[in-house]
Amino acid sequence: MSTPGKVFLVGAGPGDTGLVTVRAKELIERCDALVYDYLANPELLKWTKVGCEKIYVGKQKGFHAIPQEEIEKILVNRAKKGLMVVRLKGGDPFIFGRGGEEAETLVNDGVSYEIVPGVTAALASAAYAGIPLTHREHSSSVAFLTGHEDPDKHEMHVRFEEFAKVGGTLCIYMGMGHLGEITERLLKAGLEPETPVAIVQWATTPRQRSLISTLANAVADKDAAGLSSPAVVVIGDVAKLSAKIGWFEQRPLFGKRVVVTRSRSQSSELSAALSQLGAEVLELPLISISEDEESTGEDIWPTLWNYRWIVFTSPNGVKYFFEKFYRQFDDLRSFGGMRIACIGETTASAVREQRLAVDLVPEEAVAENLAETLLREETLDNETVLVVTGNRNRDVLIERLEEGHAIVDVFPVYRTDLTNLDDDPAAMRFREAGADAITFASSSAVDGFVQQAKNLQPGEGARRPKGVAIGPKTAERMRQIGLPVDRLAKQASIDGLVRAVQSLWGK
Ligand code: SAH
Numbered sequence: 001m002s003t004p005g006k007v008f009l010v011g012a013g014p015g016d017t018g019l020v021t022v023r024a025k026e027l028i029e030r031c032d033a034l035v036y037d038y039l040a041n042p043e044l045l046k047w048t049k050v051g052c053e054k055i056y057v058g059k060q061k062g063f064h065a066i067p068q069e070e071i072e073k074i075l076v077n078r079a080k081k082g083l084m085v086v087r088l089k090g091g092d093p094f095i096f097g098r099g100g101e102e103a104e105t106l107v108n109d110g111v112s113y114e115i116v117p118g119v120t121a122a123l124a125s126a127a128y129a130g131i132p133l134t135h136r137e138h139s140s141s142v143a144f145l146t147g148h149e150d151p152d153k154h155e156m157h158v159r160f161e162e163f164a165k166v167g168g169t170l171c172i173y174m175g176m177g178h179l180g181e182i183t184e185r186l187l188k189a190g191l192e193p194e195t196p197v198a199i200v201q202w203a204t205t206p207r208q209r210s211l212i213s214t215l216a217n218a219v220a221d222k223d224a225a226g227l228s229s230p231a232v233v234v235i236g237d238v239a240k241l242s243a244k245i246g247w248f249e250q251r252p253l254f255g256k257r258v259v260v261t262r263s264r265s266q267s268s269e270l271s272a273a274l275s276q277l278g279a280e281v282l283e284l285p286l287i288s289i290s291e292d293e294e295s296t297g298e299d300i301w302p303t304l305w306n307y308r309w310i311v312f313t314s315p316n317g318v319k320y321f322f323e324k325f326y327r328q329f330d331d332l333r334s335f336g337g338m339r340i341a342c343i344g345e346t347t348a349s350a351v352r353e354q355r356l357a358v359d360l361v362p363e364e365a366v367a368e369n370l371a372e373t374l375l376r377e378e379t380l381d382n383e384t385v386l387v388v389t390g391n392r393n394r395d396v397l398i399e400r401l402e403e404g405h406a407i408v409d410v411f412p413v414y415r416t417d418l419t420n421l422d423d424d425p426a427a428m429r430f431r432e433a434g435a436d437a438i439t440f441a442s443s444s445a446v447d448g449f450v451q452q453a454k455n456l457q458p459g460e461g462a463r464r465p466k467g468v469a470i471g472p473k474t475a476e477r478m479r480q481i482g483l484p485v486d487r488l489a490k491q492a493s494i495d496g497l498v499r500a501v502q503s504l505w506g507k
Contacts, residue, residue: 004079004082004112005078005079005080005081005082005083005084005085005111005112006079006084006085006111006112006113006114007075007076007078007079007085007086007087007102007106007111007112007113007114008027008031008084008085008086008087008113008114008115008116009087009089009093009099009102009103009113009114009115009116010023010024010027010028010086010087010088010089010093010115010116010118011024011089011091011092011093011116011117011118011119011120012024012036012039012040012041012044012088012089012090012091012118013090013091013118013119013124013204014090014091014119014120014121014124014125014203014204014205015039015041015090015124015202015203015204015205016041016124016204016205017041017043017044019119019124019204020044020118021116021117021118023116024088024116024118025047027084027086027116028044028047028048028086028088029047029048029049030049030084031048031049031052031083031084031085031086032051032052032053032078032083032084032085033052033053033054033055033078033083033084033085033086034048034052034053034054034055034085034086034088035055035057035071035074035075035085035086035087035088036054036055036056036057036058036087036088037056037057037058037059037088037089037090038058038059039058039089039090039091039230040088040089040090041205042425043425044088053078055074057070057071057074068098068101071087071102072101072102072105075087075102075105075106075111076105076106076109076111079106079111079112080111087102089118090118090121091118091119091120091121091124092117092118092119092120093115093116093117093118094115094117095120095121095122095144095173096144096146096173096174099115103115120144121173121203121230121232122142122144122171122173122232122234124203124204125171125200125203125204125210125231125232125234126171126200126232126234128200128203128204128208128248129198129200129203129208129210129234129242129246129248129249130241130242130244130245130246130247130248131198131234131238131239131241131242131245132238132241132245133169133171133234133238134169134238135237135238135241138236138237138238138241139167139168139169139236139237139238140168141166141167141168141169142168142169142170142171143163143166143168143169143170143171144171144173145158145160145163145170145171145172145173145175146158146172146173146174146175147172147173147174147175147176147177147178147179147182147233148174148177148178156178156181156182160182160185160186160189161185161186161188161189162189163186164185164186164189164190164191165189165190167236168236169234169235169236169238169239170186170233170234170235170236171232171233171234171235172232172233172234172235173232174229175231175232175233176199176222176227176228176229176231176233177229179218179219179222179233180219182233183197183215183216183218183219186215186235187215187216191215191235192215193214193215193216194214194215194216195214195215195235195236195237196212196213196214196235196236196237196238196239196240197212197213197214197215197218197233197234197235197239198210198211198212198213198233198234198239198242199211199213199218199221199222199227199231199232199233199234200231200232200234201227201228201229201230201231202230202231203231203232204248205280206254206257206275206278206279206280206281207280208248208249209225209227209249210242210246210249211225211227212239212240212242212243215235218233248278249278251277251278252277252278252502252505252507253274253277253278253279253501253502253505253507254278254279255278255280256278256279256280256436256437256505257279257280257281257282257433257434257435257436257437257463258274258279258280258281258282258435258436258437258438258439258501259281259282259283259284259426259430259435259437259438259439259465260274260281260282260283260284260439260441261284261286261438261439261440261441261445261446261448261449262283262285262286262287262441262442262445269494270439270441270494270497270498271283273494273495273498274498274501277498277502277507279501282426282427282429282430282435283426284421284424284426284427284430284449284452284456285419285421285424285426286418286419286421286445286448286449286451286452287416287417287418287419287444287445287448288416288417288418288419289316289390289414289415289416289417290414290415290417291320291323291324291413291414291415292320292390292391292412292413292414292415295411295412295413296324297324297328297411297413299409300386300409300411301328301329304334304335304336304338304386305334305335305336305337305338306336306384307336307338307384307385307386307409308338308339308380308383308384308385309338309339309340309341309374309380309383309384309385309386309406310338310339310340310341310385310386310388311341311342311343311370311374311385311386311387311388311397312340312341312342312343312347312350312351312388313342313343313347313367313387313388313389313390313397314343314347314389314390314442315346315347315349315350316390316413316414317347317388317389317390317413317414318347318350318351318354318388319350319414320413320414321388321411321413322354324413335356338386339359339360340356340357340358340359340360341358341359341360341361341370341373341374342358342360342361343361343362343365343366343367343370344361344365344471344492344493345361345365345491345492345493346492346493346494347361348361360373360374360377364471364472364492365470365471365473365492366471366472366473367396367397367400367473368396368397368400370397371396371397371400371401371404372400374401374404375400375401375404379404379405380401380404380405380406381404381405381406382405382406382407383406383407384406384407384408384409385401385406385407385408385409386408386409386411387401387408387409387410387411388411388413389410389411389412389413390412390413390414390415390416390444391412391414391415391416398410416444416448418448418451418452419452421452421455421456422455427455427456430456430458430462431455431456431457431458431459431462432459432462433462433463434458434462434463434464434465435463435465436463436465436466436504437465437466437467437468437486437501437504438465438466438467438468439468439469439470439497439501440467440468440469440470440474440477440478441470441474441494441497442470442474443473443474443476443477445474446474446477446478446481446483447477449483450481466484466486466487466504467483467484467485467486467487468485468486468487468488468489468497468500468501468504469485469487469488469489469500470489470492470493470496470497471488471489471492472488475488486504487500487501487503487504488500
C-alpha cells in the first residue's frame with residue numbers, strides 16, 4: 001500500500017525569499033508537487049527537488065484564473081496518489097488567501113494537512129516602508145481589511161464607517177481598485193482629510209515603491225505616481241513615520257537593476273553583495289559549470305607530489321580540483337610540497353579555504369602577468385608546472401610558461417556549457433525591461449553573453465545597461481565584441497566589482 005499523501009498550506013511570505021519561514025523552505029525542498037500562484041516569488045521554485053511537479057494556478061494575461069474548485073481538486077488528487085503536496089500562498093494562507101476554504105475541502109475529503117503561517121503583506125509592507133503599525137503615541141490597534149479589487153466582485157463588504165470610528169491603524173489589502181470609494185467613506189464617517197496614508201507596492205521586493213499622502217489626496221497621488229496592485233494601503237497617524245523610519249528604498253543601489261553574468265553555481269556572492277545594497281539583481285546563468293568527468297587525472301595523481309608549482313586559474317578550478325583530489329586520496333599530505341600560484345585574489349581565497357597558503361598572486365589578475373611574475377620569481381628551466389583549468393584553456397599562460405622552459409601539464413577539471421535561457425525568469429525580465437548595469441566577472445562570461453545574445457535581445461523601451469568589467473582582460477574582450485566598458489574595477493575581486501557598480505552613480 002502506498003503511503004498516504006499530505007497537503008501543506010504554506011505561507012510564501014510577501015516576496016523576499018529571506019522572509020520565508022525555515023519550515024516553509026524545508027517543505028518546498030521535500031515536496032513532490034508544488035502548487036503556486038503569481039504572488040509567490042519564482043526563486044522559491046528553484047528550491048524544489050529534481051522531479052518535483054510545479055503547477056501554476058495563478059492568473060495569466062488574457063486568461064481567467066483557474067477556478068478555486070479546480071485548484072482544490074488538484075490538491076486532493078495529488079494527495080490521494082500518496083504525494084506530498086505544498087500549496088504555496090503569498091503572505092499568510094489564512095489572511096485573504098482562501099486558505100480556509102482549501103483546508104475545509106481537505107477535511108471534507110479526508111486528506112491530511114498542515115498549515116504553515118507566513119509573513120502577511122501588511123506586516124511586510126509596514127516593516128519595509130518604516131511604519132510601526134502600533135505606536136504608544138499614535139495607535140493602539142491594527143485592522144486588516146479587504147478592498148476587494150477583484151473585478152468580478154463589485155460590492156465591498158467591509159464596513160469602513162465603523163473602522164473610521166474605531167481609529168487605530170487600518171491596513172487595506174486589494175484596495176487599489178476602489179481606493180476612491182474607500183477614502184470617501186472614511187472621510188464621510190469622520191476621519192480627518194489630513195489623516196496620513198501610505199501606499200506600499202510590491203513590498204520587500206526590488207520593485208517596492210511607496211508613497212506617503214493623506215486621506216484627501218491619496219487617490220490623486222497614487223494616480224500621479226502610477227502605483228497599482230499589489231499594494232497595501234496603510235491609513236493612520238503611524239503612516240507618516242515612514243518619512244523618518246523608512247530604510248529599504250533608501251539603500252544606495254535601490255531602484256537600479258544590475259545583471260550578474262556568471263555561472264549558476266558561482267554568482268551568489270556578487271549577487272548577495274549587490275542585493276544587500278538594494279539593487280534588483282538579475283542573475284543570468286549564461287554558462288553552467290560542472291565537473292569534467294572525463295578528465296580523471298590518472299596521469300597526474302601518481303606524480304602529483306613531484307610538481308614544483310601548481311597554478312589555479314579560477315575558483316572553479318580550485319573547487320573541482322579538490323573534489324577530484326579527495327576522491328583519489330584520503331590524506332591531505334598526498335598534495336605534496338608544491339608551491340601554489342593563483343591568477344587573482346578570488347581564486348587565492350578559494351585555495352586558502354582549503355587551509356593551504358598561496359605563494360604567489362600577480363598584482364594584475366591576468367594570465368600573462370602570472371607567467372611573468374612566476375618567471376621573475378625563479379627560473380623555471382625544466383621545472384614542472386601543473387596548470388588547473390576548465391575546458392577552455394588559458395593558452396597564453398601555458399605558452400608563456402613553456403617559453404620559459406617549464407614543463408607544463410594541463411589538468412582540465414571542469415566544463416563550461418551554455419545554459420538554456422528560454423524560460424529563465426531573469427532572462428525574461430531582462431528581455432522585457434533591460435537593466436541599468438551589466439557586470440562581467442570573467443572573459444568567459446563575456447563570451448557566454450555573446451553566444452547567448454540572440455536570447456537576450458532587449459525589447460522596446462527596455463533600459464540599455466552600462467558595462468562593468470572585473471579586470472583588464474575582461475574589459476578587452478568586451479571592447480572586442482562591441483560592448484561598452486563604462487567602468488573597470490580597480491581591484492579584480494567581487495568587492496572591486498561592487499564598488500565599480502556603485503561608482504556608476506557616484507555612490
Ligand atoms: N495571503 C496574502 C494576501 C493575498 S490577497 C497575504 O497574507 O499577504 C492579495 C493582496 O495582498 C494584494 O492585492 C495586496 O494588497 C497584498 N499583497 C500581497 N503581496 C504584496 C506585496 N509584496 N506588497 C504589497 N502588497 C501585497
